[in-house]
Amino acid sequence: MNTKHMSKREESMSKHLQVPVWVMAIGMSVTLIGGGVVGYMTHDAATARQTTTGVPSELKQVVSTYDTIRSNYYQKTSDKKLAAGAINGMLESLGDPYSVYLANTDKSSLDSTISASFGGIGATIEQTGKTLHIQSILPDTPAKHAGLRVGDQLIAVNGKDVASMTVDKAVAKIRGKIGTQVKVTVKRQGTRHTYTMKRAKITTDTVTGALSKQNRHVGIITMATFSEPTATQFEKTVKQLRKKGATSFVLDLRGNPGGMLDSALAIASMCLKDGQTIVKVQNRAGSTQVYKAGKTYDKGFKVKEPLSILIDGNSASASEILSAALNENRAVPLVGEQSFGKGTVQNVASLNSQAEIKLTVAKWLTPKNHWINHKGLTPTVKVAYPAYAKISGIGASNLKPEQTGTDVKAMQQMLAALGFNPGTVNGYYSADTVSAVKAFQEKHGLNATGTADDTTLTTLMQALSAKFTADDPQLKAAVKAAK
Incomplete structure (x- = not known):
């Protein structure tokens, strides 16, 4: 993912060079494609009656x-943990990494991903x-109104010391349910x-x-996920770039793991003629639902300018749906590397x-009935990442002379x-x-100590990221293809 810029909304400032990482979802009422959702009920009424009046023989x-565990285990057990274990066991038996049980923070994390929002201070x-x-x-956020300032040192959250915590852990304490209070203590001068x-x-x-x-006539539109506000943000971005002189666009979907189906449908519809097929979703009975472009999804807003799409090995599911729809209907060129290959719906x-x-x-199937699961989409214009863009990240916060290991090797690279x-x-970590x-x-x-402390390693990552941004052969190829 062209060393994609990180979200800076109370997110951790990673020291790792951001190369493509997959995590995905499309659209209970939200359908996710690739880690995502397509609306469904957990069971039908008949099943509900059966499970309330008796236990199916298979579950006895x-x-x-x-x-037996509750009554005889030598230590006190938690009913919730036992139930969660049973649910996890059933889902794990499917052998499907995308069918999972989500509880507490895992559930909150998916919910935040779908909505692209969270309860925080800004x-x-x-x-x-x-x-x-x-x-x-x-x-216009709580942090701004309260009087927090850039440069303030974070000391405590709700009276508990966070000074020695990682960014992720400190942020987790600041975030919470919208409307609830949080006390943040900082040190200033x-x-x-x-x-x-x-x-x-x-x-x-x-x-x-x-x-x-x-x-300067090509607008670069980067989409990180397909969440609730993505389609609206896409339309707004297109309009802004048009005003600046853009007459064609590159859709950068590198590292985009997917998201809500509705967002993918809306954006695809904006880029296609009404009536053109976007995607086909097929259930286990063989019944197929066909989604077609139209005002239902795009509200009449269209992007008729020339396009090209950037993909890589972490462009998954909803990203692949959009890419395939535009490629098969409009011959929009796909530039980069083979996509992930996520052809199922959750x-x-x-x-x-x-x-x-x-x-x-x-x-799900492409408009021309291709199932790309485990295969991915093949780029029209194949352009590989530079070798340095795939260097492993550095996990250590400090590296010293004479030290050995994979972190040292990554630093050397x-x-x-x-x-x-x-x-x-x-x-x-030699003299050289x-x-x-x-x-x-x-x-x-x-x-200049020669010891790679945290600041040095962070600066090193940033320098390499800046180099990729300046070089980015895939983006250069996509700009040429957007005509």
Whole structure:
């Protein structure tokens, strides 16, 4: 994923070079395609009557085991954990990685992904060395109204120390149910300040746009996921880029794991003629539902300009639905690498306020009846990522001379890609590697110790990300193809 920019809405500031990572979902009423949902009920009325009046014979052993454990296990058991274990066991028996039981934080995470929003304060937290700071504050948010400032050091949340926590853990404590209160304590110029705020709905940008530096008449539209606001954000972005002079567009779906089916249908419909087939969804009985472009999805807004689409190995499900629909109907060129190959549809059914089941209920076919599961889409124009874009991330926060391991090797590879000679790239922090680290530190205004501390590693990641953004051979090819 062209070292995609990270969301900065109370998200962790990763030190890893962002290469494609898959995680996906399309659309209980929301259908996810590829980690996603297509609306369905957990069971029909007949099944509901059966399960309330008696236990199916196949499940009597499950109930018997449950009762035996509750009555005889040598330690006190949790009924909720036993029930969750039974549910997990049934889903795991399917051998389908996309059919899963989601409870508590896992459920909240999927819900937030679908809505592209969460309960928060509207501040970005970043880690500098061993301390957490406010990196940015969104306008018209609780953080802004309360008086938090960029640069404030995060000390505590609800009175509990978070200074030594990771960004992810600290952010998890700040987030919560919309409308609830949270107390955030920061240090500013040596003085502590505590702000009490009411969490608000923070919506993330799933779509971003900019004119190509290569050709100012080409608009680059990057979609991170297909969530509830994505179609609206896509339309808004197209209009903005048109005003700036865009006469064609590149849709960058690299690293996009998918999302809500409705969003994918809306965007596809905007780019197709009314009546053209977007996707076909087929259940196990062979019944097929055909989704076609029209005002139902696009409300009359159309994108008739020339297009090209960027895909890679982590463009999955909804991304593949959109790509296939535009390629097969409009001959829109696909540029990049083979896509993921996620051809099944999941539904999310709520069990209660804390748990839900995501279950594979159908498969989807392209307009020309191709099932791309485990195969993916083949690019019209094949362009590989540069080797350095696939260097493994560095998990350590500090690397020292004489140290060995995969993190050291990754650091050496990054240094070499940036033009600093670390010596033999073998995972050993040698004298040559020390010299390369010192040279890198000097160039970037850091303390030239030769030891790769957290700041050095973060700067190294950022430098490599910037290099890819500047090089990006796939994007350059897509800009040429968008005509």
